[in-house]
Amino acid sequence: MPKNRVARLKSRPVGLVTRDNFDIESDELPGLEEGQILVKIQFVSLDPAMRGWLAEGKSYVEPVAVGDVMRSYSAGIVEESRHPDFAPGDAVAGMFGVQEYAIIDSRAALRVDTSLAPLERWIGGLGMPGVTAYFGLLDIGNPKEGETLVVSAASGAVGSIVGQIGKLKGLRVVGIAGGPEKCKYIVDELGFDAAVDYKAGNLRAALKEHCPDGVDIYFENVGGEITDTVMNLMNIGGRVPVCGMISVYNATEIPPGLKSIRSVLVNRLRVQGFIVFDFAKRYPEAVKALGEWHASGLLKMREDVRDGGVDAFPDVLNMLYSGENNGKLVLRV
Amino acid sequence: MPKNRVARLKSRPVGLVTRDNFDIESDELPGLEEGQILVKIQFVSLDPAMRGWLAEGKSYVEPVAVGDVMRSYSAGIVEESRHPDFAPGDAVAGMFGVQEYAIIDSRAALRVDTSLAPLERWIGGLGMPGVTAYFGLLDIGNPKEGETLVVSAASGAVGSIVGQIGKLKGLRVVGIAGGPEKCKYIVDELGFDAAVDYKAGNLRAALKEHCPDGVDIYFENVGGEITDTVMNLMNIGGRVPVCGMISVYNATEIPPGLKSIRSVLVNRLRVQGFIVFDFAKRYPEAVKALGEWHASGLLKMREDVRDGGVDAFPDVLNMLYSGENNGKLVLRV
Numbered sequence: 001m002p003k004n005r006v007a008r009l010k011s012r013p014v015g016l017v018t019r020d021n022f023d024i025e026s027d028e029l030p031g032l033e034e035g036q037i038l039v040k041i042q043f044v045s046l047d048p049a050m051r052g053w054l055a056e057g058k059s060y061v062e063p064v065a066v067g068d069v070m071r072s073y074s075a076g077i078v079e080e081s082r083h084p085d086f087a088p089g090d091a092v093a094g095m096f097g098v099q100e101y102a103i104i105d106s107r108a109a110l111r112v113d114t115s116l117a118p119l120e121r122w123i124g125g126l127g128m129p130g131v132t133a134y135f136g137l138l139d140i141g142n143p144k145e146g147e148t149l150v151v152s153a154a155s156g157a158v159g160s161i162v163g164q165i166g167k168l169k170g171l172r173v174v175g176i177a178g179g180p181e182k183c184k185y186i187v188d189e190l191g192f193d194a195a196v197d198y199k200a201g202n203l204r205a206a207l208k209e210h211c212p213d214g215v216d217i218y219f220e221n222v223g224g225e226i227t228d229t230v231m232n233l234m235n236i237g238g239r240v241p242v243c244g245m246i247s248v249y250n251a252t253e254i255p256p257g258l259k260s261i262r263s264v265l266v267n268r269l270r271v272q273g274f275i276v277f278d279f280a281k282r283y284p285e286a287v288k289a290l291g292e293w294h295a296s297g298l299l300k301m302r303e304d305v306r307d308g309g310v311d312a313f314p315d316v317l318n319m320l321y322s323g324e325n326n327g328k329l330v331l332r333v
Numbered sequence: 334m335p336k337n338r339v340a341r342l343k344s345r346p347v348g349l350v351t352r353d354n355f356d357i358e359s360d361e362l363p364g365l366e367e368g369q370i371l372v373k374i375q376f377v378s379l380d381p382a383m384r385g386w387l388a389e390g391k392s393y394v395e396p397v398a399v400g401d402v403m404r405s406y407s408a409g410i411v412e413e414s415r416h417p418d419f420a421p422g423d424a425v426a427g428m429f430g431v432q433e434y435a436i437i438d439s440r441a442a443l444r445v446d447t448s449l450a451p452l453e454r455w456i457g458g459l460g461m462p463g464v465t466a467y468f469g470l471l472d473i474g475n476p477k478e479g480e481t482l483v484v485s486a487a488s489g490a491v492g493s494i495v496g497q498i499g500k501l502k503g504l505r506v507v508g509i510a511g512g513p514e515k516c517k518y519i520v521d522e523l524g525f526d527a528a529v530d531y532k533a534g535n536l537r538a539a540l541k542e543h544c545p546d547g548v549d550i551y552f553e554n555v556g557g558e559i560t561d562t563v564m565n566l567m568n569i570g571g572r573v574p575v576c577g578m579i580s581v582y583n584a585t586e587i588p589p590g591l592k593s594i595r596s597v598l599v600n601r602l603r604v605q606g607f608i609v610f611d612f613a614k615r616y617p618e619a620v621k622a623l624g625e626w627h628a629s630g631l632l633k634m635r636e637d638v639r640d641g642g643v644d645a646f647p648d649v650l651n652m653l654y655s656g657e658n659n660g661k662l663v664l665r666v
Contacts, residue, residue, distance in 0.1 A: 052599075223594065242598045257590025261556065265575045265606040266385075272605075273598040 001029040001038075005310040006099035007070045013054055016321065019314045021054070022070065029101055032082045037109060039092055039102045041076035043305070045123040046317050046329040047157075048221075048246045061277070070098040070313065074333075075112065075123045086111075093122045098313050100333055116291060117301075124328035125161055125301030126290055132243060132276040133161035134286040137219060138169075140241035140274050145170035147216035150207065150230050154195065155182040157328035158243060161290070162219045163192050164299050171217070174210045176203070176226060178323045185326070190300055203229050214238075222246050231260035231269070240271040246321065302327030309333055334362040334371075338643040339432035340403045346387055349654065352647045354387070355403065362434055365415045370442060372425055372435045374409035376638070378456040379650050379662040380490075381554075381579045394610070403431040403646065407666075408445065408456045419444075426455045431646050433666055449624060450634075457661035458494055458634030459623055465576060465609040466494035467619040470552060471502075473574035473607050478503035480549035483540065483563050487528065488515040490661035491576060494623070495552045496525050497632050504550070507543045509536070509559060511656045518659070523633055536562050547571075555579050564593035567600050575606040579654065635660030642666050 003026045010023045032038055053064050053071050064071050074096035078086050083106035086092070092109040096102035112122040124130065136158070137143060149166040153159040154175025163186060166173040174194045175186040183195035194210035196203060207215070207230065214235035220227060223245030231240070264271055279286070293299035304327040306316045316331045341356045365371055386397050386404050397404050407429035411419050416439035419425070425442040429435035445455040457463065469491070470476060482499040486492040487508025496519060499506040507527045508519040516528035527543035529536060540548070540563065547568040553560060556578030564573070597604055612619070626632035637660040639649045649664045 228590075242594075245595065245598060257561075257592040258594045259590040261575075261591045262578065264604060265578060265608075268606040268608060268611060270603060270605045271597060272603045273601040275598075275601060278601060 001031065002101060003027070004029050004099055004101040006097070007310050007313050009054065009064050009066050009068055009070055011066065012056055013051075016318050017051070017054065017314050022314060024311050024313075029103065032080055032103060035083050035106055036103055037078050037083055037086050037092075037106050038080040039074075039076040039094075039096055039104065039109065040079045041074045041096055041100055041102060041333045043075045043120045043123055044098050044310075044313070044331040044333055045073040045075075045127070046320055046325075046331060047073065047128070048244050048320055050317060051321070071095060072098045073123050073128055074098075074102070075119050075127075076102070076333075077119075078109075081106070091119055091122075093127060098310055098331075100310060117294065118303075120303045120305060120328075120330050121301055123330065124157055124303050125299065126287060126294065128276055129157035129328060130161050130290045130301075131279070131283060131286040133158045133165060134290060135276065135279040135282070136241045136243050136274055137162050137165050137217070139279070140272050141217045141219060141239050143169050143171055143217055146172075148172040148174065148211050148213055148235075149217045149219065150174045150176065150211065150215050150233075151219040151221070152176045152198075152226055152230070153221035153244075153246060154186050154192065155326065156221065159219070159221055160186065160190055160302070160327070161299065164190055164293075166217075167191050167193075168293065168298060172211075172213075174207065176207075176222075176230075182326065189302075198226055204233070207233055217241070219243060220245070228258060228260040231258070231263045234263055234267050234269055236267045238267055238269045240269055242271060242273040303330050304328065305330045305332050307332050334364065335434060336360070337362045337432055337434045339430070340643050340646050342387065342397050342399050342401055342403055344399065345389055346384075349651055350384070350387065350647050355647060357644050357646075362436065365413055365436060368416050368439055369436055370411050370416055370419045370425075370439050371413040372407075372409040372427075372429055372437065372442065373412045374407045374429055374433055374435060374666045376408045376453045376456055377431050377643075377646070377664040377666055378406040378408075378460070379653055379658075379664060380406065380461070381577050381653055383650060384654070404428060405431045406456050406461055407431075407435070408452050408460075409435070409666075410452075411442075414439070424452055424455075426460060431643055431664075433643060450627065451636075453636045453638060453661075453663045454634055456663065457490055457636050458632065459620060459627065461609055462490035462661060463494050463623045463634075464612070464616060464619040466491045466498060467623060468609065468612040468615070469574045469576050469607055470495050470498050470550070472612070473605050474550045474552060474572050476502050476504055476550055479505075481505040481507065481544050481546055481568075482550045482552065483507045483509065483544065483548050483566075484552040484554070485509045485531075485559055485563070486554035486577075486579060487519050487525065488659065489554065492552070492554055493519065493523055493635070493660070494632065497523055498626075499550075500524050500526075501626065501631060505544070505546075507540065509540075509555075509563075515659065518635075522635075531559055537566070540566055550574070552576060553578070561591060561593040564591070564596045564602070567596055567602055569600045571600055571602045573602055573604040575604060636663050637661065638663045638665050640665050 075093040078090040411423040
């Protein structure tokens with residue numbers, strides 16, 4: 001068996017993740033048991049939720065235990081199989097962890113079709129981020145044609161898909177992103193109606209200009225001041241799918257709090273948290289729709305693939321929180 | 334025609350309402366026009382939402398204009414009628430304002446039956462507060478038998494009905510109220526499973542003790558720290574009907590904000606504002622149910638009737654915000 005470079009959690013981070021929070025070592029791999037497959041991982045997905053998995057205490061899923069392999073959604077190629085459904089060369093995705101090789105139960109692997117899209121896309125727009133966007137907007141956001149959708153982190157893995165599905169469903173779509181490059185991308189490449197650069201100042205005035213009929217759906221990815229600003233522009237009966245709050249994940253003190261809660265009452269908003277795992281049974285529906293839109297050129301996807309292998313994991317993860325990435329952030333192993 | 338003592342808005346309050354914010358004078362009443370009725374008002378309802386009606390700017394209803402009669406839900410007896418559907422002696426309720434007499438279009442009056450309940454109850458448990466409780470808990474809260482409901486301002490006009498309907502629907506009901514007297518009342522008289530005195534300190538520990546299975550529904554009447562404490566004890570999939578936020582209505586600065594917003598994400602909560610006017614078409618359904626439960630002794634109601642007439646309105650209103658009232662606060666005219 002080959003050697004396996006693997007990132008294990010050594011200590012829980014305070015604030016941003018550092019290299020010291022992980023033991024990154026080369027291990028021996030054991031042999032396969034019946035029903036298992038050996039996957040050579042090629043891409044590891046970097047997701048905002050990872051910061052939550054590293055924290056102690058209750059979150060949507062169990063925290064990663066100190067000493068365990070860092071959890072991640074990854075994609076790779078089957079190298080050896082002791083299950084009849086998989087053969088060497090098959091492309092698969094799943095929760096394989098931050099490592100070079102994974103030995104997993106074959107039931108934990110999802111076969112993906114690299115003739116439809118490159119492997120890394122199956123952990124991006126055609127993977128969990130895409131499915132999250134699909135259910136969050138359509139099921140939680142309950143959009144009606146002609147409404148106005150605002151999405152934050154709009155050039156990100158989830159936000160970019162949310163906005164494009166919004167356009168497919170006949171919404172006016174305004175994205176919030178950081179910096180002129182990302183803003184240009186979501187309008188020129190993805191077809192958003194408008195982009196607002198939150199780093200440019202006066203977010204409220206810019207949003208009011210681009211949302212002349214108010215905001216019916218705010219797809220929440222960030223938390224903090226941006227959220228307060230949008231919440232105060234919501235129309236009566238508005239919906240706020242709460243997908244993430246990336247601005248507060250690394251906070252070492254309790255963040256200032258949502259000051260716009262009065263808008264929930266006055267405008268009778270529905271603010272609803274969700275996670276993609278709640279829709280597990282309906283994954284195939286979402287992947288089918290996303291795949292068809294993607295194949296017809298209606299849904300554009302972009303990955304930002306970073307090199308450096310398992311050793312680069314902590315640094316690449318932090319790019320998410322500083323907003324350095326352009327498109328779905330992926331680590332090449 | 335008799336003289337009419339009337340409270341008109343003179344200036345918008347900053348913080349608590351004061352006597353100086355109103356012109357309270359005796360006016361001449363004009364004669365009735367065709368289709369109008371003259372109502373001698375007996376009871377004026379004091380509602381937390383009044384503070385919002387006095388503020389400038391967007392709220393759920395238009396603010397009361399400076400110079401206008403203070404808006405209120407009131408009940409009284411028809412003294413003169415120029416409409417065939419009403420006769421002198423009829424008991425009616427409606428938005429009659431803070432005054433001794435109202436001349437109104439007959440369509441704005443709702444006939445009430447004082448053989449079923451005393452007149453003041455028709456602006457309390459059988460009026461808007463009761464209807465608010467009914468739709469807020471059943472439609473927005475979506476309760477399922479065996480779940481745990483926490484209601485704040487639990488001895489108040491809305492909260493007391495919410496908790497009792499909760500018991501009728503098979504929920505475990507825990508009320509939050511201020512002081513031992515109110516706590517005793519909701520358990521001993523109204524049949525709540527437990528009461529927590531928020532003035533006694535350590536709200537979190539007390540709630541945890543009385544909600545051993547967590548909180549499935551939090552009926553929000555207060556805002557502020559109480560809300561944060563309950564939100565952090567919610568179960569996955571919990572619902573938070575947002576009915577009011579009495580703790581912040583008189584705030585002169587933006588309140589600190591909801592610090593527990595992360596719970597919305599982690600626990601996939603649905604936080605939803607509503608106002609009773611949104612359910613206007615279904616009023617009869619609610620009043621019928623409330624009336625039947627009340628007649629069978631299953632729904633207890635209590636009014637705290639204060640004397641002093643129209644002149645006492647500003648002082649009596651403030652009792653709501655200091656929590657001095659026991660039961661639905663009503664001003665006798």
